[in-house]
Amino acid sequence: MTDIALAVIGGTGLYKLADLQDVETHQPVTHYGALSGPVRVGTLGGHRVAFLPRHGEGHSLPPHKINYRANLAALQALGATRVLALNTVGGITERFGPRVLACPDQLIDYTWGRISTICEEPGTEVLHVDFGEPYTRSLRQEVIDAAASAGVVLVADGCYGATQGPRLETRAEIVRMRRDGCDLVGMTGMPEAGLAREMGLDYACLAIVANWAAGAGPDPDEVITLQDVLDNVAAASSGLPRLLSALLGARATR
Ligand code: HPA
Secondary structure, three states: OOOEOEEEEEOOOOOOOOOOEEEEEEOOOEOOEOOOOOEEEEEEOOEEEEEEEOOOOOOOOOHHHOOHHHHHHHHHHOOEOEEEEEEEEEEOOOOOOOOOEEOOOEEEEOOOOOOOOOOOOOOOOOOOOOOOOOOOHHHHHHHHHHHHHHOOOOEOOOEEEEOOOOOOOOHHHHHHHHHHOOOEEEOOOOOHHHHHHHHOOEEEEEEEEEEEOOOOOOOOOOOOOHHHHHHHHHHHHHHHHHHHHHHHHHHHOO
């Protein structure tokens, strides 16, 4: 068990954490089966940080096949209590265009057929955790403050709509999601956030907008390509190392 200041879960286009030093890899066996791949544990600015790419190395797992429970349980077994989830998303409303970073404060779950609780096995205690505020307020605030102190522009709210994928959405689905109040759309935000709450982990989402969601941008006929997604994630992530350093540094001085 190591004392881990922060666990980071990487999304599409985010398979490595720049500047992670003295890396060891761990792949704990969990009660829930196999995780997405090895967890890289190293130091960043003097703090122990764990990094796990959600889709596996080489993006081999689609969103509905990710073992979210095993991933979180593995991070917890390694000593993590705080998880920053990096999620690549599409932008639905005006403030969330490509390359925007956002720290959503709400979510709506449209996924189905995923194991979404740790209360699955017979004999486990049934939990009805409070989820009115799905992300941990204190960790969100730390992320928002870290972005401000690092000079990284971040939208400090927003509603994340989690869809099933792996296909992207129809324009009508995005119209419906906008009407529902979603600002962002992604495929991996749930059940991860709900499981983190059940497991007692602090959890916040840093969403990276890779594209306008279907029909939401200035060109309603735009076709979303993986290359655009990856290019925009790479560009939008340039401030991430600074943001993470500020987040870890702020923790040290609290
Ligand atoms: N929809 C769902 N998930 C996504 C998108 C999108 O447009 N872009 C990146 N992840």
